[in-house]
Amino acid sequence: MxxxxxxxxxxxxxxxxxxxxxxxxxxxxxINPLGISAKVKQAVGEADLSSYPDRHCLTLREAIADRAGVGIENLLMGNGSTELIHLLARACLKPGDRCLIFTPTFGEYEAAAVMAGGELYTLEASERDGFQWSIDPASNTIRELRPRLVFLCNPNNPTGVYLERDAVEQIVDAVGAHGLLVLDDAYAGLSGHQWDSTPLLGHGNVVILHSMTKDHALAGVRLGYLMASPDVITKVGGLQPAWSVNTVAQTAGLAALQDExxxxxxxxxxxxxxxxxxxxxxxxxxxxxxxxxxxxxxxxxxxxxxxxxxxxxxxxxxxxxxxxxxxxxxxxxxxxxxxxxxxxxxxxxxxx
Ligand SMILES: Cc1ncc(COP(=O)(O)O)c(C=O)c1O
CATH class of the missing domain: 3.90.1150.10 (Aspartate Aminotransferase, domain 1)
Structure with missing residues (x-):
């Protein structure tokens, strides 16, 4: 294996x-304990599977842009957010560039950074602290290391720890203009208490990942998206193979958005x-x-x-x-x- x-x-x-x-x-x-919505099942059943999918996922991006209050130029769809994590690492890390990960966490950040040749650093939360990170020391470490990429999952997999907006903003400040904070919101939609991270995009050094496979139980379909500045979207999108997001995924995603x-x-x-x-x-x-x-x-x-x-x-x-x-x-x-x-x-x- x-x-x-x-x-x-x-x-x-x-x-x-x-x-x-x-x-x-x-x-x-x-994933969503209620499984896939009836509306999604119906839409997928009626999808035209004989034509190629829209390479740019235009209709789906328009629907997400409308709901999130961002432009379509701020959005890139992926074959699950896992694809986007790997493309991001390849687009942003040159061999030897530093990548810092808040751990313990989802394993694909490390896998992606290593495959891109990044030099890995971790900020490990301990059991003794209920797996909460100490934000002041973490920010100091980020300022010293000046990593090119920082991965933070919020709420975090597997600990369930959820950072409030002010803590994340402190991390964004520490990352500064020399790096990018990748904020993975995969589980924010199913969390009881949530704050909207979208305005953080205004800082210019934040990338937000969403996985539609969790909230909408589309794990078998594979669908996620990335929100970022247009230059990051262009760089990351330039590495993506054509037709990565298939027709079933685009149809399911559109129907899911209409069933909030x-x-x-x-x-x-x-x-x-x-x-x-x-x-x-x-x-x-x-x-x-x-x-x-x-x-x-x-x-x-x-x-x-x-x-x-x-x-x-x-x-x-x-x-x-x-x-x-x-x-x-x-x-x-x-x-x-x-x-x-x-x-x-x-x-x-x-x-x-
Ligand atoms: C934190 C986190 N991010 C991203 C993903 C990947 O999600 P996707 O199914 O959209 O590739 C997972 C899947 O387990 C996850 O736990």
Missing amino acids: IGTVHGGLDIGELRSLGLNPDEVLDFSSN AHVTAGRHAVQESKAYLHAELNDLGIPANASAANFILAKVGDAPGLRSALLRRGIAVRDCTSFGLPQFVRIAVRRRDECVRLVSALKEALAK
Whole structure:
């Protein structure tokens, strides 16, 4: 197996365990617990699959621009935000350029920076501090290192830590004119308490990533977008292969934007189930990090062992060993009835 470790079901692994993928509840990828909206399904069913997609995703960019209050020249669509992370690193980092990452976090930032030849630095949050970064020392480090790219995920995967606007603005100031802050808002849409990061684009040194695969449960379709100044969009877009964002993705994205109520309902479902899961984990004596996102980081001791025990019971959770956290699992917040099944499997697995 090569590449970055991710959540989601591995069909080969399930086969080797004699498990039918349809019977496994996936708590290892963090998507809208209500799944795909009926309006998206209908639109995709009617899409014209025989023609090439619009290479510039014009209609979709217009719809996003309209909602976000930015120009279409500030938007680039991607085959999932993962594609955009890699293109950004290639566009902005020359071999030896410094790239700083707020960690522990999503593995693709490091993978992208390394592939682009960047020199990697991390600002590691510790368990002792509830995985909160100290912003003053972090800003000082950024001023000293003068990295070309800084990656910050907010709310952060896998810790659920969410920085307020003033903390992010302090980081933007520290990055200054010599670098770019890449703010990954992948989970902001499903977080209970959110602030709008879009005005940060006015600083000129901020790039914002959105993943439509989370809020709208389009993980299989692959769709994300980047908001930035027109010169960054041109540089990054210049590296993108033609037709990267296919017709199904563009159609699904347009229909999803017209069903914002589905995301709101998903957010409410997350809030209810998250409270339930926190209470149950607490009763089981499992420490869980306070999370602003639609997943919970739980300290279970032997994460690989517990993951295997749960998988045998038809429940997939994310072992956080690849984040450098081998005692933790990340649990996506799903519908309440599904969380009840998780808790029951957890009780069984822990009783063994
Ligand atoms: C923080 C973060 N950013 C980006 C992504 C990638 O999302 P996409 O499915 O849009 O490529 C993920 C996926 O897990 C993620 O956790």
